[in-house]
Amino acid sequence: ETGVTQTPRHLVMGMTNKKSLKCEQHLGHNAMYWYKQSAKKPLELMFVYNFKEQTENNSVPSRFSPECPNSSHLFLHLHTLQPEDSALYLCASSQDLTLSAYGYTFGSGTRLTVV
Amino acid sequence: AQSVSQHNHHVILSEAASLELGCNYSYGGTVNLFWYVQYPGQHLQLLLKYFSGDPLVKGIKGFEAEFIKSKFSFNLRKPSVQWSDTAEYFCAVIPGGYNKLIFGAGTRLAVHP
Numbered sequence: 001e002t003g004v005t006q007t008p009r010h011l012v013m014g015m016t017n018k019k020s021l022k023c024e025q026h027l028g029h030n031a032m033y034w035y036k037q038s039a040k041k042p043l044e045l046m047f048v049y050n051f052k053e054q055t056e057n058n059s060v061p062s063r064f065s066p067e068c069p070n071s072s073h074l075f076l077h078l079h080t081l082q083p084e085d086s087a088l089y090l091c092a093s094s095q096d097l098t099l100s101a102y103g104y105t106f107g108s109g110t111r112l113t114v115v
Numbered sequence: 116a117q118s119v120s121q122h123n124h125h126v127i128l129s130e131a132a133s134l135e136l137g138c139n140y141s142y143g144g145t146v147n148l149f150w151y152v153q154y155p156g157q158h159l160q161l162l163l164k165y166f167s168g169d170p171l172v173k174g175i176k177g178f179e180a181e182f183i184k185s186k187f188s189f190n191l192r193k194p195s196v197q198w199s200d201t202a203e204y205f206c207a208v209i210p211g212g213y214n215k216l217i218f219g220a221g222t223r224l225a226v227h228p
Contacts, residue, residue: 002158033215040124043205043218056215090159097214104216106151106159 003027006091006107013081014115021076021110023091029105030096032074034066037088037109049074050097081114088112119208121219128196128226136191136222138206145211148189150180153221154202162204165189176200201226 004025013019023032034046048056049068063085065077074091088111092104122137140146150162163174170182180191189206206219 004158035218040220042119042220045215045217048215092159092216103161103164108158 002105002107004091004093004105004107006089006110008110009108010111010113012113012115013078015081015083017081018077018079020078021089021091021112023074023076023107025072025091025093025105025107027093027105028095029093030071031094032068032071033092033094033104034074034076035090035092037090043090047076048097055097078112081112083114086112086114119206119217119219121204121206121222123222124220126222126224128224130198130226130228131195132226134191134193134196134200134224136204136206136224138189138191138219139187140189140206140208141187142208142210142217147209147211148180148182149207149209149216150174150178150189150191151205151207151218152202153205159205162191196224196226198226198228200224 007022031050033048036044036046045058046060047066052068052071063080067075088109090109091107094104118141120139148165151159152162153159162178163172163180165172165182173179178193180189182189203221203223205221207216209216
């Protein structure tokens with residue numbers, strides 16, 4: 001375990017479903033990130049939170065809705081997804097944005113399949 | 116567009132062969148550079164990182180990387196690979212003032228016994 005825990009590990013959902021991905025860290029970090037990992041493409045940064053405030057949304061479609069209730073928890077709410085949204089969704093954390101260069105800790109990811 | 120480029124998508128080697136994976140970036144100014152590894156079914160792990168100082172950086176498991184500023188490159192090397200090095204390797208950059216990791220597309224390495 002890395003200290004960043006993602007649940008569920010695998011998720012299959014229909015295009016009309018609503019589901020949520022959860023990320024939890026107890027490393028004392030204040031910055032949290034969602035990345036999308038698709039085959040043969042660079043990891044795509046989706047959202048950034050620093051001290052619970054969203055600081056970046058990289059033109060992510062509104063069918064993805066993040067939530068950060070506190071510095072230890074990060075959610076990604078999903079609704080009316082498309083098959084092309086199938087991917088590995090990775091959560092990461094770092095001390096905070098200004099100290100991010102010292103390292104990110106990644107979770108193991110949620111493998112999402114949209115059918 | 117500014118980016119991180121990894122030249123090889125797939126590399127196949129025999130055990131004991133030498134490895135070099137290319138990484139180039141297009142950001143000017145100060146950069147922090149990283150190599151991550153993702154073993155099958157596992158999370159991304161940091162292999163090594165460069166912030167400043169000696170451009171030859173040594174990481175875990177016998178890996179090293181050399182920062183060549185004039186070439187905007189940060190190639191990963193290992194003199195003799197093992198079967199257990201089979202994994203996907205990602206180069207990543209934090210451009211100065213941006214504070215977020217930007218990844219390359221990854222290189223999938225398969226090492227045959």
